[in-house]
Amino acid sequence: MPRQHYRLLPDATAAGTRLDQYVPAQVAELSRTFLRKIVDLGGVYVGGRRVRKCSTAVRCGELVEIHLDGLPLEIFSLSPELVLFQDRFLLALIKPAGVETQPTPARYKGTLYEALLRHLHNPYRPLDQPELGMVQRLDRDTSGVMVFSIHAKAHGALTKIFTERKVDKAYLALVKGRPDADAGEIRSHLGRSRHGNKMMSVQQGGKEAITRYRVLESFADTSLIELELLTGRSHQIRVHCSEQGFPLLGDSLYGGPSCWQQREIPRQMLHAASLSLTHPVTAASLALKAPLPEDMATLLAELRRTSPS
Numbered sequence: 001m002p003r004q005h006y007r008l009l010p011d012a013t014a015a016g017t018r019l020d021q022y023v024p025a026q027v028a029e030l031s032r033t034f035l036r037k038i039v040d041l042g043g044v045y046v047g048g049r050r051v052r053k054c055s056t057a058v059r060c061g062e063l064v065e066i067h068l069d070g071l072p073l074e075i076f077s078l079s080p081e082l083v084l085f086q087d088r089f090l091l092a093l094i095k096p097a098g099v100e101t102q103p104t105p106a107r108y109k110g111t112l113y114e115a116l117l118r119h120l121h122n123p124y125r126p127l128d129q130p131e132l133g134m135v136q137r138l139d140r141d142t143s144g145v146m147v148f149s150i151h152a153k154a155h156g157a158l159t160k161i162f163t164e165r166k167v168d169k170a171y172l173a174l175v176k177g178r179p180d181a182d183a184g185e186i187r188s189h190l191g192r193s194r195h196g197n198k199m200m201s202v203q204q205g206g207k208e209a210i211t212r213y214r215v216l217e218s219f220a221d222t223s224l225i226e227l228e229l230l231t232g233r234s235h236q237i238r239v240h241c242s243e244q245g246f247p248l249l250g251d252s253l254y255g256g257p258s259c260w261q262q263r264e265i266p267r268q269m270l271h272a273a274s275l276s277l278t279h280p281v282t283a284a285s286l287a288l289k290a291p292l293p294e295d296m297a298t299l300l301a302e303l304r305r306t307s308p309s
Contacts, residue, residue: 003106006030006066010058019046020054023066030066041075042108043067050108069106071098076110078119084288089154089281090147091116094290097143097267102134112146120150131155135162136232141250144171144272145290149280157280162232168276171227171237172216172292174269174299175246176257178223183214186240190233198253199235201243209233211240219307222249222260224300226273237270249299260299261306269296 008026010017017025019039020032030038036054038044044051045065046058058064076099085092095101100111108114113134120130133149135158149158161167189206190199201209210230217224223246227237238254241247247256250265258265275288292300 002068003070004066004068006064006068008064008066010060010062010064012060014058015060016057018054019044019051019056019058019064022058023064027066035066037073038066038068040109041073041106042103043069043106045105067104067106069100069104071107074110076112076115078115084145084290085147085286086150087282089149089151090158090279090286091120091150092145092147092275092286092288095138095143095146095272097141097293097295100140101137101146116148133158135159138272139235139238139268139270141267142270142272143290143293143296145275145288146272147275147277147286147288151281154280161277161280165230166277168274169229169232169272170274171229172271172273172296173225173227173237173241174249174296174303175223175225175241176249176260177221177246178218179213179215179225179244179246184212186211186213186244188240188243190236190239199233199239201239207231207233209236209240211236213241217304219303222303224303238268261302263299263302265299267295269299271296 006027010022014022020035023030023035024032039054042050043066046056047062082094084094095112102113103111116132117130131150131152133155136146138146149155187210188201190209191202191206193200208231212228214226215223216226238248238251242254247254249256249260249269250258251268252258271292273290277286279286
């Protein structure tokens with residue numbers, strides 16, 4: 001089912017009806033079984049509050065909202081092979097593409113944030129709330145390394161490392177065409193467009209964004225490039241690559257092709273490949289790396305196979 005937002009206003013005749021009976025009676029495509037799954041994800045609101053029980057009774061004049069994000073209904077959980085590093089203070093992991101980093105109107109359960117809380121939950125101390133500090137984000141369809149603080153002693157120190165840019169972040173991207181130079185630096189100020197959820201370079205205002213890139217491989221009409229972020233602005237790589245004339249494959253929001261060489265590309269080909277920093281508590285050097293995800297690795301292998309030598 002595609003992304004949707006339903007708004008229903010119960011009248012006096014519906015007052016007291018269970019939520020999972022009222023909604024299917026109003027919207028035929030939302031079956032009772034399907035609605036229960038959406039409630040479990042956290043995509044249903046009554047009176048502006050997220051509800052977690054299908055038995056919730058609707059009230060006359062109290063708005064019922066259902067948010068659907070069009071993503072699979074399976075709930076993401078953090079499996080052991082995704083954990084790169086964990087001690088008392090930090091947890092580093094490989095974020096798969098297609099997983100929201102933070103809760104959205106359409107889902108709380110199964111986001112990376114909620115999956116981490118479940119991973120950190122201590123069954124022997126069920127009333128203790130896990131400590132979790134988020135200092136970075138990756139777009140839903142970007143994969144790769146992320147690091148979190150999981151102890152109060154690490155929260156402020158890790159935030160300081162990121163705000164003072166004492167972290168090295170390297171990304172890999174498959175882009176349309178080829179940059180004019182084999183290496184370069186892109187500087188601009190990024191601000192949000194008035195139209196949609198897009199970012200763009202602006203002449204006045206905005207926040208400084210600096211991206212360095214290096215061409216690793218070139219094919220007939222595609223390139224594999226490595227990018228280093230000196231700042232961490234929203235959509236920074238995607239905007240800079242697009243505005244320089246080499247948009248990311250699959251990044252339809254910023255002009256990248258969603259179909260390439262007769263292959264459908266459902267998400268932007270961007271991967272946070274490595275993250276290096278000093279441990280905020282122990283001062284140990286951490287070099288965290290994530291291998292290319294299967295979809296990018298397969299596409300890259302196909303490009304190598306079919307491109308003239």
